[in-house]
Amino acid sequence: MKRVLRWxxxxxxxxxTLVVFLGLxxxxxxxxxxxxxxxxxxxxxxxxxxxxxxxxxxxxxxVAGCHDCHGEDFSGKLFHDExxxxxxxxxNLTLAVAQQSDAELDRAIRHGVAADGRTLWVMPxxxxxxxxxxxxxxxxxxxxxxxxxxxTQPHIQVGPVGRVGVLLGKFDSAxxxxxxxxxxxPADLGAELAQGRSLARACVECHGADLKGGGATGAPDLTIxxxxxxxxxxxxxxxxxxxxxxxxxxxxxxxxxxxxxxxxEEIGALHAYLKARAAQAS
Numbered sequence: 001m002k003r004v005l006r007w008x009x010x011x012x013x014x015x016x017t018l019v020v021f022l023g024l025x026x027x028x029x030x031x032x033x034x035x036x037x038x039x040x041x042x043x044x045x046x047x048x049x050x051x052x053x054x055x056x057x058x059x060x061x062x063v064a065g066c067h068d069c070h071g072e073d074f075s076g077k078l079f080h081d082e083x084x085x086x087x088x089x090x091x092n093l094t095l096a097v098a099q100q101s102d103a104e105l106d107r108a109i110r111h112g113v114a115a116d117g118r119t120l121w122v123m124p125x126x127x128x129x130x131x132x133x134x135x136x137x138x139x140x141x142x143x144x145x146x147x148x149x150x151x152t153q154p155h156i157q158v159g160p161v162g163r164v165g166v167l168l169g170k171f172d173s174a175x176x177x178x179x180x181x182x183x184x185x186p187a188d189l190g191a192e193l194a195q196g197r198s199l200a201r202a203c204v205e206c207h208g209a210d211l212k213g214g215g216a217t218g219a220p221d222l223t224i225x226x227x228x229x230x231x232x233x234x235x236x237x238x239x240x241x242x243x244x245x246x247x248x249x250x251x252x253x254x255x256x257x258x259x260x261x262x263x264x265e266e267i268g269a270l271h272a273y274l275k276a277r278a279a280q281a282s
Contacts, residue, residue: 034158034166037117038175043103043110048137057142060135062261063202064127065254074143075150080122085162088122089153098148102140110136112174121156125174126181127205181209189276196273199266202258206250211277217250225271226278233271234264 048057061067069079069090076092096115097105104115112125131139158166165171172180186200187210203211206219213221225233232243240255242248259267 031163034119034121034156034173036119038113038119038173040107040113040117041111043107045102045106045133045137045140047102048134048141053138053141054145056135057138057140057145059261060131060139061142063258064139065205065258066139068254068257073149074146076153078153082159083157084159085165086122086159087157089156092150092153093143094146094148094150095152097140097143097146102137105140105143106136109139112178120174121158121171123174124177124205126177126209127201129178129181130185130201130204130209184209186211186273187277187280189273189280193269193273193276195266196269196271196276199262199270200273211274219250222274223278223281225274226282228271228275230268230271234267237262237267237270 067074069077070093071077071090074093076090078087078089080086080088096108100115107113108115108120108123108125109128110125110131111129112120112123114120128136162171186197186204188194188197200211200222203222206217207213207222208219211222213219228236228243236242236248236251237255237259240248240252262270
């Protein structure tokens with residue numbers, strides 16, 4: 001019996017050792033994927049210097065949700081805290097703009113690659129990639145209107161569940177998300193609906209580059225907007241509440257903060273575009 005118990009003990013020890021080595025291997029592999037540098041794409045952007053650039057950039061930053069992650073004063077903050085998955089701090093952009101060129105900042109925003117060549121994670125570059133050069137320049141003008149303050153924020157900390165997600169391809173880096181979104185844009189439905197299509201780019205972060213939904217948030221295809229009448233759609237964007245005062249999770253949180261920057265006419269243009277898109281899909 002002692003010999004049997006000894007062999008059982010050795011077996012458990014071997015299994016435990018194997019589990020430890022597999023865990024260390026998985027950690028090392030995920031860490032390499034998270035920290036792997038990315039080639040810096042060429043960027044050429046002209047600085048916006050006209051008097052209206054900062055105001056236009058402020059509006060873009062509001063609608064895009066830049067302050068949601070980076071804070072009202074852009075000094076950065078911890079904006080996602082699930083230790084098993086990820087603890088994510090948004091960088092202090094007031095320090096970044098003081099140290100980096102427009103090209104370096106734009107590379108991070110629209111390409112997901114940091115100034116030092118690091119691959120960025122939890123940065124929705126696939127949404128910002130749809131900004132024009134002029135819009136990106138306006139956004140940078142707004143960022144540069146903030147004086148340097150605060151401290152450098154920590155890099156992201158990825159937990160065990162998050163690392164498994166990285167290894168299985170469930171969580172994408174910003175450049176990978178961009179590659180997957182390449183060529184996908186909200187459908188062009190003609191000149192009459194061009195304004196609404198342009199505004200729909202603000203929906204890309206959650207609803208996908210082509211507005212067909214899915215992704216980490218599980219957001220629906222925006223053909224659902226075809227079921228809204230104009231009044232209920234405006235209420236949704238102003239308050240985040242659906243018809244019948246139903247809450248819609250993340251939409252209820254972000255809509256009042258972001259989309260009140262739009263006029264009634266702009267919300268109407270977006271609704272007309274989404275309604276036409278839904279009709280085309282039916």
